[in-house]
Amino acid sequence: MLGNSIFGNTMSMANKSLDYLWKKMEVVQNNLANVDTPGYKKKDISFEEVFDKRLRAASQTxxxxxxxxxxxxxxxxxxxxxxxxxxxxxxNVHADVEEADMARTSLHYQYLLQTVTADIKRYQTAIKGQ
Structure with missing residues (x-):
């Protein structure tokens, strides 16, 4: 696969992380949309711990x-x-907690997207020889 030979595993990891962050924003938005719904129970999303364990196990091989x-x-x-x-x-939804989580997740998403974009631009510059 060409992407893996040029970028290593960087793009695959970034893709998984961006997918997770996007889904996290959807979950938080859903929680915020239901802040006044009687009986609604907030949802959460898990990814980092499982991802970290899998990467650590694979890196040992x-x-x-x-x-x-x-x-x-x-x-x-x-x-x-x-x-x-x-x-x-x-x-059990607390709007202030969910809004802070949304802000943190949005910033994380934007940062990761900027990092990926910068990596791609560096490769483009190297390929063009400029």
């Missing part, structure tokens, strides 16, 4: 194939964490 499989096989999952609600309507 020193196999590029294992690393690619670890990256492609890592996935996120949406779940409802146990969180009792102190609100009368049994909704």
């Amino acid at each position: 020193k196999s590029n194939t294992q690393m690619r499989q670890a990256i492609s096989g890592a996935d996120y999952f949406v779940y409802t964490p146990y969180d009792s609600s102190a609100r009368v309507d049994e909704n």
Whole structure:
């Protein structure tokens, strides 16, 4: 695969991370949209821990194939964490917490996208010989 020979695993990892961050923003937006829905329980998303474990295990094998499989096989999952609600309507979404999470996730997404764009521009410059 051409992408892996030029970029190593960088683009695959960035792609997985961007997919996760996009999904995280969707989950947070859904939580915010339901902040006043009686009985709604906030959702969360898990990815980093599983991804980190897979990468660490693959890096110990020193196999590029294992690393690619670890990256492609890592996935996120949406779940409802146990969180009792102190609100009368049994909704456990806190808008201020969700908004802070959205801001953090958006900044992380933008940073990662800028990093990928800069990497691609460097390769373009090298290819053009400028």
